[in-house]
Amino acid sequence: MRPNTVKRAWRAGERTIGAWLGTPSAHIAESMAHAGFDWLCIDMQHGVIDYNDTVEMLRGISTTDTVPFVRVPWNDPPTLMKVLDAGAYGVVIPLVNNREEAERAVWACRYP
Template sequence: MRENTVKAKWRAGEVTLGGWLAIPSTFTAEIMAYRGFDWICLDMQHGLIDYADAVRMIQTINATDTVPIVRVPDNDFGFINRMLDAGAMGIIVPLVNSAEEARRVVDACRYYPAGSRSMGPTRISVSAGADYGARANDEIACIPMVETKEAVENLDEILSVEGVDAVYIGPADLSITLGLPPGLDNGGAFEEARQAVARACKAHGVVAGIHADATLAAKHAGAGFQMITVSIDFRGLIRAASDDIALAREQVRSVVSG
């Protein structure tokens, strides 16, 4: 089994920067995986990626040094098992609001005795090696999301669940439950919650993660976050295409009008 270099970097106190995929394309996955991100997450909650897409995209990412992570649609034992069998090295689970829900995440991510994950070697035994079963519990990253006011209020209990490697803030949903508009960097109650997550994670020895962009990476790293999303496939495509057409039209106008 390959080493989860993201978990190794977390243990060393390093900040890891990740990319986010919503477009169901192995080519997009390949482009992103060769850009130097520590990890790439396939978004199966809000993205357009289905299971067959995900298997192929994970295969593509696993051919690089980048670590493949999957955000599953919900806290579903069977779906989490399938994505791990597909080769995901980490699982992000949305809307985890209590210690009991966090325990369900861990239970799905870990083989006995740490959990109840089923041994399904149809694909993983081919791609990950004979030692996968012995090493998976240590290498797989188990990451509940903190994205509601309730989750922040129950944070100490969630972080006390054995087997939780990191928690990951979803800023938009968290902002909404705090009475704010959706956004990546709201002030007020959101900023208080962000700082509370960072403090609690440090106290419990759990990695703090957050969904962000490149402009916010330094701010979050300075606050102690070690898992930061800095790029999303479709936003990068929108930005590049918009910049290209704007520049081209400006230059064409200057020639035509001249």
């Protein structure tokens, strides 16, 4: 696994440039990754991108140094685990409204 350069930059207080992907296309994801963005976020919450599309898009992004993130459809532990296993370096989790929901999300993102 290559280093998460975005995480390092954010910890240092540096800016990064990224984009959101809403079209289910590995070709578009790979093309965007080759455009020089620091990060790309695949949006599974809004639109028609499903898990299989996400896997293919993550593969396309992995051909570059661009850091891949995924916004999952909801705070669902199996979905979180699967996108991380598929190659996402981080997740954006919508609809987290309290501490319990946040803790559940963190738990799902940690490997035993």
